[in-house]
Amino acid sequence: MTALKLGVPSKGRLQDATIDWFAARGIRLSRSSQGREYAGRVEGIDGIELVLLSAGEIPRELAAGRLHLGVTGQDVVREQIPAWESQVEEIAEMGFGFADLVVAVPAFWIDVEDMADLDSVAAEFRARHGQRLRVATKYHALARAFFRRHGVADYRLVDSQGATEGTVKNGTAEAVVDITSTGSTLRDNHLRVLPDGLILRSQATLFAARNAPWDEEARGTRAELAARLARAPAPVAGGSA
Numbered sequence: 758m759t760a761l762k763l764g765v766p767s768k769g770r771l772q773d774a775t776i777d778w779f780a781a782r783g784i785r786l787s788r789s790s791q792g793r794e795y796a797g798r799v800e801g802i803d804g805i806e807l808v809l810l811s812a813g814e815i816p817r818e819l820a821a822g823r824l825h826l827g828v829t830g831q832d833v834v835r836e837q838i839p840a841w842e843s844q845v846e847e848i849a850e851m852g853f854g855f856a857d858l859v860v861a862v863p864a865f866w867i868d869v870e871d872m873a874d875l876d877s878v879a880a881e882f883r884a885r886h887g888q889r890l891r892v893a894t895k896y897h898a899l900a901r902a903f904f905r906r907h908g909v910a911d912y913r914l915v916d917s918q919g920a921t922e923g924t925v926k927n928g929t930a931e932a933v934v935d936i937t938s939t940g941s942t943l944r945d946n947h948l949r950v951l952p953d954g955l956i957l958r959s960q961a962t963l964f965a966a967r968n969a970p971w972d973e974e975a976r977g978t979r980a981e982l983a984a985r986l987a988r989a990p991a992p993v994a995g996g997s998a
């Protein structure tokens with residue numbers, strides 16, 4: 758029998774909340790007892806194999822069809838998978854992992870009130886410095902598409918895979934595109950979200966891969982899972998495993 762492969766985040770807040778979410782639906786996910794091995798057990802439903810991996814790698818595995826199902830943020834799916842809707846299907850928004858992908862500028866740029874102002878500042882910046890305004894992000898595709906929609910062209914993206922909000926203070930970028938949840942990281946780094954700079958509202962979502970090997974067994978397991986998910990969730994006693 759072909760197991761249906763389910764990818765869940767291997768650490769952090771998304772992992773704990775994912776475990777709780779499935780537990781509320783009668784499905785217990787637990788890490789294997791082999792210490793640091795990134796595999797686990799699924800109890801409460803047959804035919805599912807648990808694969809633990811970084812939330813940022815789950816989109817790629819879904820797109821390649823190496824996972825049938827996967828839990829990750831909508832932001833990383835839309836960023837990493839071109840024409841994502843043709844590759845994956847959203848089965849359930851999970852109600853946690855909320856994060857807004859936004860454009861933020863230094864708080865002291867009081868003349869920059871919106872994306873149109875950013876466009877003007879970018880043009881001035883180029884005229885004055887002979888180089889384009891730098892925007893630090895790891896969300897290259899989403900940032901580019903958003904800037905294009907707003908007619909902002911005089912900028913260049915600088916790759917930043919972490920601590921992106923620090924790039925402005927460190928002098929490696931003038932603005933950032935990053936996710937914000939409570940807003941405290943932006944605030945602490947003296948950055949301000951542009952009012953029309955919301956690129957995407959993201960949350961953790963259960964995705965299905967359209968190109969995974971959906972044989973009869975895997976389809977049967979998916980139908981069983983879908984029936985479970987359709988029932989009202991129960992409160993979870995004891996939290997995550």
Ligand SMILES: Nc1ncnc2c1ncn2[C@@H]1O[C@H](COP(=O)(O)OP(=O)(O)OP(=O)(O)O)[C@@H](O)[C@H]1O
Binds near residue numbers: 812831938
């Ligand atoms: N502060 C936060 N609040 C809520 N959700 C967040 C927060 N930070 C990240 N996320 C979500 O969690 C997911 C993590 O993606 P990311 O690519 O950072 O994971 P990762 O590959 O595990 O990276 P890392 O190893 O740096 O944690 C994204 O979908 C993001 O929206």
Ligand SMILES: O=P(O)(O)OC[C@H]1O[C@H](OP(=O)(O)OP(=O)(O)O)[C@H](O)[C@@H]1O
Binds near residue numbers: 918921922936937939
């Ligand atoms: O709005 P807040 O609640 O402050 O959260 C937003 C921050 O959380 C994430 O960073 P994370 O802690 O995952 O570290 P990273 O910079 O390495 O991605 C994200 O990249 C922001 O920096």
